Amino acid sequence: MIRYIAKRLLIMIPTMLAIIFIIFFIIHLMPNTPGRVILGISASEEQVIEKNKELGYYDPVPVQYVHYIINALKGDFGVSYQFGRPVFDILLPKFPITFRLAFLAILTSSILGILLGILSAEKKYSAADVAMTVLALFFASVPTFFLGIIMMLFFALRLGILPSSGSGNWTHMVMPVLSLALPSAAFISRITRSTMLDTIPEDYVMTARAKGCSPIRIIFAHELRNAMMPVVTEVGMNFAGLLGGSVIVENVFGLPGFGNIILNAINTKDGPVLMAAVVFLSFMFMIVMLVVDITYALLDPRVTARTVGGAK
Amino acid sequence: MTENGLVVDNLSVTLKTRDGDLMPVSCVSMEIPQGCIVGLVGESGCGKSMTARSVMGLLPYGGSISGGHIFLDGTDISAFTPKQMRSINGSRISMIFQEPMTSLNPVVRVGKQIEEVLLLHTDIPKEQRKEHVLEIMREVGIPEAERRYRAYPFELSGGLRQRVMIAMAMICKPELLIADEPTTALDVTIEAQILKLMESLRRSFNTSVLLITHNLGVVARICDTVNVMYMGQIVESCVKTALFENPQHPYTQGLLASLPRLDRSERLTNIKGTVPPLNAVPEGCRFADRCPLATGLCRTDPPYQETEPGHFVRCHHCSKKEA
Ligand SMILES: Nc1ncnc2c1ncn2[C@@H]1O[C@H](COP(=O)(O)OP(=O)(O)O)[C@@H](O)[C@H]1O
Ligand SMILES: [Mg+2]
Numbered sequence: 001m002i003r004y005i006a007k008r009l010l011i012m013i014p015t016m017l018a019i020i021f022i023i024f025f026i027i028h029l030m031p032n033t034p035g036r037v038i039l040g041i042s043a044s045e046e047q048v049i050e051k052n053k054e055l056g057y058y059d060p061v062p063v064q065y066v067h068y069i070i071n072a073l074k075g076d077f078g079v080s081y082q083f084g085r086p087v088f089d090i091l092l093p094k095f096p097i098t099f100r101l102a103f104l105a106i107l108t109s110s111i112l113g114i115l116l117g118i119l120s121a122e123k124k125y126s127a128a129d130v131a132m133t134v135l136a137l138f139f140a141s142v143p144t145f146f147l148g149i150i151m152m153l154f155f156a157l158r159l160g161i162l163p164s165s166g167s168g169n170w171t172h173m174v175m176p177v178l179s180l181a182l183p184s185a186a187f188i189s190r191i192t193r194s195t196m197l198d199t200i201p202e203d204y205v206m207t208a209r210a211k212g213c214s215p216i217r218i219i220f221a222h223e224l225r226n227a228m229m230p231v232v233t234e235v236g237m238n239f240a241g242l243l244g245g246s247v248i249v250e251n252v253f254g255l256p257g258f259g260n261i262i263l264n265a266i267n268t269k270d271g272p273v274l275m276a277a278v279v280f281l282s283f284m285f286m287i288v289m290l291v292v293d294i295t296y297a298l299l300d301p302r303v304t305a306r307t308v309g310g311a312k
Numbered sequence: 313m314t315e316n317g318l319v320v321d322n323l324s325v326t327l328k329t330r331d332g333d334l335m336p337v338s339c340v341s342m343e344i345p346q347g348c349i350v351g352l353v354g355e356s357g358c359g360k361s362m363t364a365r366s367v368m369g370l371l372p373y374g375g376s377i378s379g380g381h382i383f384l385d386g387t388d389i390s391a392f393t394p395k396q397m398r399s400i401n402g403s404r405i406s407m408i409f410q411e412p413m414t415s416l417n418p419v420v421r422v423g424k425q426i427e428e429v430l431l432l433h434t435d436i437p438k439e440q441r442k443e444h445v446l447e448i449m450r451e452v453g454i455p456e457a458e459r460r461y462r463a464y465p466f467e468l469s470g471g472l473r474q475r476v477m478i479a480m481a482m483i484c485k486p487e488l489l490i491a492d493e494p495t496t497a498l499d500v501t502i503e504a505q506i507l508k509l510m511e512s513l514r515r516s517f518n519t520s521v522l523l524i525t526h527n528l529g530v531v532a533r534i535c536d537t538v539n540v541m542y543m544g545q546i547v548e549s550c551v552k553t554a555l556f557e558n559p560q561h562p563y564t565q566g567l568l569a570s571l572p573r574l575d576r577s578e579r580l581t582n583i584k585g586t587v588p589p590l591n592a593v594p595e596g597c598r599f600a601d602r603c604p605l606a607t608g609l610c611r612t613d614p615p616y617q618e619t620e621p622g623h624f625v626r627c628h629h630c631s632k633k634e635a
Contacts, residue, residue, distance in 0.1 A: 203414040209370050210409075211480065212402035212432050221428075225419050300419050301464045 004297060004304055008290050017069070019282045024065050027271050033057060037081045037269045072279075078272035082265075087276045091261065097167060098250070098257035102242035104173060105180035110235050113185040117192025117231075118219060124197065132189065139186035148179040148252040165254035176253045180246060184238040191234045195227035202226070228299050236292035243288070244281040316346035316385050317520050318367070318405075318488050323380035323390070325359075325366050334590040336362040338544045339380070344488065349514055349521040351531040351552070353567070354541035357587055360524045363541070364490045366390075367522070368407050369397035385487065403433035406481035410493040412473035416465040422473075423449075423461030426480045433484050444483065451516075452479045453509055471502035478509065485517050492524045507534050528571055532556060540564050543587065543598040546616075550623040560619055560630045562603045597628065605629050 035051030036043070043051075056064055071078070077087040120129045139147075155175060156164035162174055199205060200223070208222045247259030258277060265274040297303045325337035336359040344350045352360050365371050367382055369392065382390040384404065389397070401407075409415045417425055423445050430441045442461070449457035452475045465473055474494060481489055491510065495503035511534050514521055523535060531538050531552065538555045540548040540563065548561040559565045566583035585602040588594060594601055600610035609628045616626040 203409060203411055204417040206370065207409065207415045207477070207480075208417070210368060210401055210407040211429050212398040212400070213428070214398060222417055222420075226417070302418065302466050305466070 001297065001304060005290075005294060008293060012286050012290070015286065016279075016283065020069065020072075020279055021065055023275060023278050023282075024068060025061060027275050028061055028064075030269060030271065032269045034081060034271060037271070068275075077276040077279075080270055080273050082268045082270045082273070087272045090273060091258070091276060091280065094256065094258050094261050097255055098243065098246060098259065101173065101176055101180065101246055101250070101255065101257060102239060104177045105184065105242050105246075106235060106239040108177060108181035109185035109188055109238065112181065113188025114192050114224075114231060116185070117189035118196055118224070120189065120193040121196035121200075122215075122219070124193075129193075136186040136190055139182045140190075142183070143248075144179050144183060145248045145252050147182065148175065148249055151175045151179060152252070165252075167255050172253070172255070176246075176249050176255060179249055179252075180242055184242070187238065188231060188234050192227065192231050195230050196223055199223040199227050225299060229296060232292055232295050232299065236288050236295075240285040240288040243284050316487075317348070318344040318522070319381075319383040320363070320367065321381045321383065323363070323366060323382060324378045325362050325371065326376055326378035327362075327372070328374040328376075331591060335378070335593075336375075336544050336590060337366065340541075340544070340546050341380075342539050342546060342549065344520045344522055346487065346520055347514065347518045348536045349510070349523055349534050351535035351538040352522060352524045352541060353526060353528060353531055353538060355587055356526055358541045359544040360526075360541055361492055362544075364407065364492050364522065364524055367488075367490060368401060368405060369394065370401075370407075399433075402429050402481075402486075403484040404486050405488045405490065406484070406486045407490040407492065408474070408477040408481050408494050410496050412470050412477055412497060415477055416473055418465055421462055421464060422468065422476045423463075426476065426483060429480055429483050445479075448479045448483045449476075452476075452482065452513070453505075454479065470498055471505065474498060474502075474506055475509070478506075478513070482513055482517060482519070486519055488520045488522065489513075490522045490524070493526070494523075495530065496525070496527070503530070504533075510534065528567060540567070543593065544590070545598060545626060546624075547599065547626045548624065550620075554620070554623050558620075558623075560623070560625045561599075561627050562605050562629070563599050566602075597626075 033048060033052050034055050034057055035048035039047055039051055052058060056067065059067075068078075075088060077091075079085065080087055080090055083090060116132055120132050123129050152164050152175060155162040163172055164175075166172055196219075202223075204226075205218060205222060208218050213221070244258070244262075246257065247263055249255075250257045250259035251263065258281075261273065262277050264270070265277065293303075320340055320342045323337060323340045324335060327334045327336055340359075340363055342350065342352075352363065354360055362371070362375070365375075366377055367389075369389070371377075377390050380390065381388050384400070389400065392400075416422060423442070426445045426448065427441050430436050430444060436444060446457045446461060449460060454460050454472060454475050460468070460472070460476075465476075468476065477494075489510075494510070495506050498506065507530065510521060510523070513519060523530070525531060535552050537551050538549070539546045540555075540561065542563050548555070548559070548564045555564065556568070559568050563583070566581070569581045570583065583602055588598075588601070596611040597603070597606070597614045600606040603610065607628075612628075614626050614628045616624060619625050619630050
């Protein structure tokens with residue numbers, strides 16, 4: 001198990017380097033030069049060129065890339081063009097908001113999605129199953145911002161029971177979390193339903209019945225554990241997506257998180273901030289995928305046996 | 313009807329399907345006295361598993377007992393609620409299956425899977441359960457029980473997995489073990505070991521066994537009495553020796569003739585034709601279309617009668633021979 005995790009961590013290094021290279025290259029293609037962004041439209045062409053030289057903008061991209069990596073390893077992700085402060089100091093305080101949002105959303109959607117998925121599978125083709133299919137289709141296809149705005153109209157304006165925007169206490173999180181969680185719960189419940197249905201004709205389920213297991217016990221102790229693998233993948237993908245993709249929801253509800261910063265960096269052509277934010281999100285994505293794979297190994301002993309050769 | 317053991321009395325099973333109702337088991341009666349091994353043989357598809365599953369209360373979706381009774385030690389369990397069935401499944405009646413490869417939960421340690429039966433049916437405290445599990449594992453001949461307790465099914469061979477299934481089935485010392493083709497998926501040396509194990513468990517636990525097989529060789533090895541099934545009906549029932557020395561139903565004779573034997577050199581024969589589908593059950597004797605003795609009389613239902621003491625046959629011709 002330890003060897004398995006170590007191996008996976010090692011693989012992350014080249015992947016990360018490749019990701020950084022691609023992002024680096026793309027950001028380099030942005031039309032404005034850094035000097036122009038920092039000094040503004042009033043600066044003369046000479047001043048801009050001078051500034052660009054200072055920033056190493058005219059060095060070959062690979063050289064800049066290597067510099068970036070070396071500095072990044074030291075914890076230096078450059079200085080924001082817009083704020084003139086280290087990127088790291090700008091991003092760090094935003095992280096808790098985004099993380100809390102994504103975490104609460106994935107927790108809600110996993111519980112909701114898995115339970116509803118099980119219910120759908122157990123009562124397949126019943127009215128409840130059909131209703132859940134329709135609802136899932138709705139929530140999977142409605143855009144998040146729309147869901148957010150509708151909820152805002154209803155809970156904040158109409159009923160006045162939840163604050164419409166800002167951050168502070170937990171009530172500010174309810175609507176953002178729900179507007180992220182419902183679509184993802186829709187996907188999770190669909191996957192759970194289909195994998196649960198796959199387990200029903202399995203021989204070991206018959207064995208469990210022959211032992212005298214109750215239906216509830218069969219679901220949770222036998223079927224669910226076998227059905228969890230694709231569900232875990234779905235949950236992981238959704239979580240990784242939420243970490244970076246809550247841009248819209250953060251904007252709708254005025255939460256000063258990562259999404260806001262990224263949007264802002266794009267608008268102001270703030271290369272270093274954008275760069276670091278994307279690198280950070282890719283890193284988080286890889287960590288989440290690693291956790292997913294570790295969960296696989298914990299759920300199914302055959303995974304470690306296959307990848308490491310011998311589970312012991 | 314008060315004797316110990318299992319009595320199946322005129323049992324019918326109906327299966328609702330999209331193409332109408334089928335009756336995979338019709339009017340089956342048999343007795344499994346305490347401590348006996350009773351064989352149930354027949355070609356695949358003849359309703360052996362359905363019979364077993366109805367005794368366990370584990371019929372597939374759409375299936376139900378549509379007639380008859382099942383008595384366990386005199387109690388009619390065919391009328392039990394699902395909850396009542398669950399309380400005897402695994403403790404008083406247990407079942408093992410054909411495919412040891414897929415019958416165990418692939419993601420749970422085998423020791424835990426055996427232990428679950430104790431959790432469900434006994435109030436042995438948690439700390440003591442493992443000891444019981446190891447004991448039964450040794451009893452069914454699993455070497456290095458301590459290590460195997462922690463193994464996952466994929467780490468064990470087919471024979472060992474079937475022993476795990478048997479351990480699971482026997483841990484509560486049930487009155488009846490239903491073994492549905494327990495050795496069909498195993499090779500012959502392992503088959504011999506498993507049969508020997510069942511034989512010895514029957515003796516040490518005084519458990520009755522309903523042994524389902526399509527293999528008459530298995531019957532010859534360990535059964536006391538045999539029921540031959542054809543298209544959902546019992547066509548012949550007798551003690552083992554009578555079946556091999558004096559088979560009376562043409563179907564049984566056909567099955568025996570298709571069995572290779574060292575002491576006879578005549579050519580092997582097959583029963584001609586194939587089993588008709590369940591939605592096209594022939595009028596009268598169900599075997600008539602494939603039977604060498606068939607006459608016009610066979611278009612009417614043959615009686616099920618005792619041709620010799622303890623030897624029952626469902627055939628017009630056999631009854632005539634006796635008269
Ligand atoms: N779920 C099902 N739906 C419809 N027919 C079934 C189902 N299961 C079994 N059958 C039919 O019931 C009959 C008896 O099957 P089974 O008891 O499994 O036979 P055996 O165990 O003797 O091979 C067969 O003809 C089979 O096709
Ligand atoms: Mg069968």
